[in-house]
Amino acid sequence: MALKALDIYKLLPKKNCKECGEPTCLTFAMKLAAGKADIEKCPYLDEEASRILGASTKPPIQRVKIGVGERSFAVGDEFVQFRHEKTFNHQPGILVAVSDLWPDDRIQDVVREVRDGVLVRIGTDLRLDGIAIRCESGSAEEFSRAVAAVEAKADLPEVLMAADPGVMEAGLSVCGAFRPLIYAATDENYQGMCALAGKFGCPLTIRAESLESLAKLSALAAKEGAPALLIDPSATTLSDYIKKATAIRQNAVSKTVPDLGYPIFFDTTVTGMQDAALALGVDKYASVLVCDRLSIPSRNALLTLRQNIYTDPQKPIQMNPGIYRVGEPVRDSPVFLSVNFSLTYFTLQGYLEASGVPCYMLVVDTEGYSVLTAVAGGKLNETLVAESIKKTGLESEVDHRTLIIPGYAAPLSGKIEDESGWKVLVGPRDAAGVAEFLEKEWKK
Amino acid sequence: MPMKVDIISEWTGEIGEVTIGATKKEGGSRCAAIVIGGGSGFPFLGGSAPGRKPLIAFEFCDDPKLWSPIVTEFEGDVVNDAGAWAARAEERHRPDLLRFYLTSTRRRGFQEFSQVGRSVEEVLERSTLPLIVEGSIDPAIDSETFLRCGEAGEGERLLLGTAEEGRYRSVAAAAMAYGHSVIAQSPIDVNLAKQLNILLRETGVPHDRIVIDPYTGALGYGFEYSYSAMERIRYAALKGDEDLAMPMISSAIDSLNIKEVREADPGQRGEMAVKWELYTAVSSAIAGASVVCVRHPDTIVPLRSAIDSLWGKTGGGD
Numbered sequence: 001m002a003l004k005a006l007d008i009y010k011l012l013p014k015k016n017c018k019e020c021g022e023p024t025c026l027t028f029a030m031k032l033a034a035g036k037a038d039i040e041k042c043p044y045l046d047e048e049a050s051r052i053l054g055a056s057t058k059p060p061i062q063r064v065k066i067g068v069g070e071r072s073f074a075v076g077d078e079f080v081q082f083r084h085e086k087t088f089n090h091q092p093g094i095l096v097a098v099s100d101l102w103p104d105d106r107i108q109d110v111v112r113e114v115r116d117g118v119l120v121r122i123g124t125d126l127r128l129d130g131i132a133i134r135c136e137s138g139s140a141e142e143f144s145r146a147v148a149a150v151e152a153k154a155d156l157p158e159v160l161m162a163a164d165p166g167v168m169e170a171g172l173s174v175c176g177a178f179r180p181l182i183y184a185a186t187d188e189n190y191q192g193m194c195a196l197a198g199k200f201g202c203p204l205t206i207r208a209e210s211l212e213s214l215a216k217l218s219a220l221a222a223k224e225g226a227p228a229l230l231i232d233p234s235a236t237t238l239s240d241y242i243k244k245a246t247a248i249r250q251n252a253v254s255k256t257v258p259d260l261g262y263p264i265f266f267d268t269t270v271t272g273m274q275d276a277a278l279a280l281g282v283d284k285y286a287s288v289l290v291c292d293r294l295s296i297p298s299r300n301a302l303l304t305l306r307q308n309i310y311t312d313p314q315k316p317i318q319m320n321p322g323i324y325r326v327g328e329p330v331r332d333s334p335v336f337l338s339v340n341f342s343l344t345y346f347t348l349q350g351y352l353e354a355s356g357v358p359c360y361m362l363v364v365d366t367e368g369y370s371v372l373t374a375v376a377g378g379k380l381n382e383t384l385v386a387e388s389i390k391k392t393g394l395e396s397e398v399d400h401r402t403l404i405i406p407g408y409a410a411p412l413s414g415k416i417e418d419e420s421g422w423k424v425l426v427g428p429r430d431a432a433g434v435a436e437f438l439e440k441e442w443k444k
Numbered sequence: 445m446p447m448k449v450d451i452i453s454e455w456t457g458e459i460g461e462v463t464i465g466a467t468k469k470e471g472g473s474r475c476a477a478i479v480i481g482g483g484s485g486f487p488f489l490g491g492s493a494p495g496r497k498p499l500i501a502f503e504f505c506d507d508p509k510l511w512s513p514i515v516t517e518f519e520g521d522v523v524n525d526a527g528a529w530a531a532r533a534e535e536r537h538r539p540d541l542l543r544f545y546l547t548s549t550r551r552r553g554f555q556e557f558s559q560v561g562r563s564v565e566e567v568l569e570r571s572t573l574p575l576i577v578e579g580s581i582d583p584a585i586d587s588e589t590f591l592r593c594g595e596a597g598e599g600e601r602l603l604l605g606t607a608e609e610g611r612y613r614s615v616a617a618a619a620m621a622y623g624h625s626v627i628a629q630s631p632i633d634v635n636l637a638k639q640l641n642i643l644l645r646e647t648g649v650p651h652d653r654i655v656i657d658p659y660t661g662a663l664g665y666g667f668e669y670s671y672s673a674m675e676r677i678r679y680a681a682l683k684g685d686e687d688l689a690m691p692m693i694s695s696a697i698d699s700l701n702i703k704e705v706r707e708a709d710p711g712q713r714g715e716m717a718v719k720w721e722l723y724t725a726v727s728s729a730i731a732g733a734s735v736v737c738v739r740h741p742d743t744i745v746p747l748r749s750a751i752d753s754l755w756g757k758t759g760g761g762d
Binding site: 082083084121210211212215237238239240242243246247248250251254256257260271273275276278279280282283284295296297298300301302304305307308309311313341342343346347350353354369370372373376377429430432 | 448449450451452486488489490550581582608609610611631632661663664665666667668669671672675676679698701702703704706707708709712715716718719720722723724726727730731746747749750753754755756757
């Protein structure tokens, strides 16, 4: 049963030591109640309190950490079925597969790509997460050689994929200290795999065809002492995956079937359509995605989709009103009027950046409406523009007094001039035309 | 423990249906009358009323200067003749629908309205797929433009776009006068989508002639908002909100113009365009779009395989 913040607070040490990262025990309690903090962050809990709090603040989907060090990542810890209900917390890790049939240099080419490849978007470095090492040789020696080849090049999170516990142990003896994900325990081998997971303290994936068997197996694995689990419903088609993953997520977050409350593993290489499977996995509940080597376009689209889907939807779709700079504008750089609907802002900003002309954007508060809607609804008007010019201190930023307004705001041009005292230039309707506009019209 | 784990569904609402295209027998000239929408559940989850498999529309235009050079260079000279482009798209690219943008009307001071009607007629003559027509985006010329589109497509049961809050009357009037349906676009917001549907209904456009366009931001440029808006609209409809129970259309029209695609390494630009469209369209179909639109011809084949695999063998079942 979920505890209220005050009930949790009573069980906390009330030292306000800040070691959990929160200013007070009460704020920590509030975060715990909202499922936004980890009880293990409190170093001073007594045993009784940690037993009660550990069980009651446990998320419906277990949190599992994979790998160690800088590139390690956590998955699970999810509470909702749709991102609009709250947010998705932990984006899936994407691991690129290599085979132990490959020579070292071929394996290491992939490792280097994953280690060094980066896509920078809106100030964030987006990367693939790790390497999945697949045993296709059936040989313990070859498998441990392949693991060693990966280890020699990078400290990336790994998935070890082998069906035989003996082979798995050979791999773990190379990298078991770095918390790789073991793949996979099945009906046939689960005792051996669980023993390895316990011995090396590694997370374990369990695999079964039906959700009923998955639930049964996960209960057995937990009993055998496997410390952390992922589950793989063995989907081979996209249809099979979306149905099973949806059922797992629903039954887990509603706590109908707690034995399915683990992050989902999806090997997209078996579907024969990797891009679509990866998009599906990102959209619908995968926590670990295994894929073959990706082209740069596939990688970029995938990383961008993942960034999008795992953006917190509770953050507003609006920009903060104010002055934004594109490039390094100076005192005679052009000033563009725009609205605080973030898509309008990003679209215009993209085209301004591409034009290569440094400039200012004056973003005014239209309550998140686009230009067309804001003009029609009266949200964008001369008073707002004049007040924004004053309030933002725009007049001390530039020496000129010319404002470029969006084409759709043309009906307001006279009124803006009267109210603000600035000269108005009517820009293009479509942001795509700004470069041409600057070329032709911005001559002073 | 003998238990069966299943998808939990607690819906009662149904998604409405809209028909696009009319065959010869029905007074048109299309190869089929396509029904979109229907069903009672989230996409691709099967169940007793899975609705219909999402369809793919190929977008093209009458003024290629306002189109992505990635596409016009790929297609070659054919882009200068809308009728020929339509014929080629149908024959080679094999989408389910065509979506024709009258980009010529977007030039400043556009007045050649008779050409609008002729272009639509030409596209109808040279192709047989059900047709979506996108008219002007300027209230000053909407009335005349949509009248010509509607007239030229009389009997063909077009889907006409795009109505927005503040400029929906011209589209609605043309649709009602000539028997077409309407795309209703709202800026990524469930309530605004609902409000526009109510406005259209009050103008006389029945629910089975409205397709919702919640506006699709490009991947990396707000797609997440569109994705969730689609899921929320679908969710509201299944919960019983009839003013949102229309099928949806999704087109991330800026995909090929965004920096990541436009400025991609020249050797990879085509593939970048295709992947960007593919990841977006697959996700939009998963979020509930009945029609997903693309502009790069090479996106269609992998997108169709993806939708087929998501759909399964027997109508959303395994």
